[in-house]
Amino acid sequence: MKAAILIESLTGNTWKAGELIAANLQQEGWQISGFAPMGSPDHAAIQAADVVVVGTWVHGLFVVAQAPWGVDRIRALPKMSGKKVAAFCTYALNPGKSLDVVTRELGSTGAEVVGGLTLQRGRLAAHSEEFAARLADAVSVA
Numbered sequence: 749m750k751a752a753i754l755i756e757s758l759t760g761n762t763w764k765a766g767e768l769i770a771a772n773l774q775q776e777g778w779q780i781s782g783f784a785p786m787g788s789p790d791h792a793a794i795q796a797a798d799v800v801v802v803g804t805w806v807h808g809l810f811v812v813a814q815a816p817w818g819v820d821r822i823r824a825l826p827k828m829s830g831k832k833v834a835a836f837c838t839y840a841l842n843p844g845k846s847l848d849v850v851t852r853e854l855g856s857t858g859a860e861v862v863g864g865l866t867l868q869r870g871r872l873a874a875h876s877e878e879f880a881a882r883l884a885d886a887v888s889v890a
């Protein structure tokens with residue numbers, strides 16, 4: 749399997765999670781066709797990928813009004829019909845419904861959403877490993 753990874757990150761946690769997910773997927777035998785900020789997607793890498801992984805972070809008032817950052821950038825992504833997509837959001841205390849918003853928006857790219865997970869910023873290694881394992885399972889079953 750080939751994955752392209754698109755990341756929205758302000759302070760680096762989501763970028764780090766993306767790197768950990770890429771490393772975990774490579775351990776599962778996957779190739780990474782590209783790793784780019786969501787604002788400047790690598791179209792060739794997306795084209796080459798079977799699965800696109802989209803990561804962003806949660807902003808809000810920590811326990812209320814949470815939303816994913818960068819929804820406008822998700823909306824601006826190229827059409828991804830025929831691709832599978834999986835999303836994650838890093839957060840500190842409570843992600844609210846941010847992941848639901850991301851997956852809904854990703855659905856409008858035409859991609860098939862195969863999963864998503866929220867990743868607590870203090871447990872990035874464990875949660876990134878879980879994300880990669882679940883993604884590999886979801887794709888192998890599909």
Ligand SMILES: Cc1cc2nc3c(=O)[nH]c(=O)nc-3n(C[C@H](O)[C@H](O)[C@H](O)COP(=O)(O)O)c2cc1C
Nearest residue numbers: 757758759760761762805806807808810840841842
């Ligand atoms: C302005 C701002 C608002 C935030 N609001 C929330 C929030 O409402 N709930 C939460 O769980 N984390 C919140 N966080 C924490 C971030 O989601 C968390 O640190 C995330 O990992 C940041 O990702 P990044 O390092 O890739 O930018 C907020 C962070 C910032 C900077």
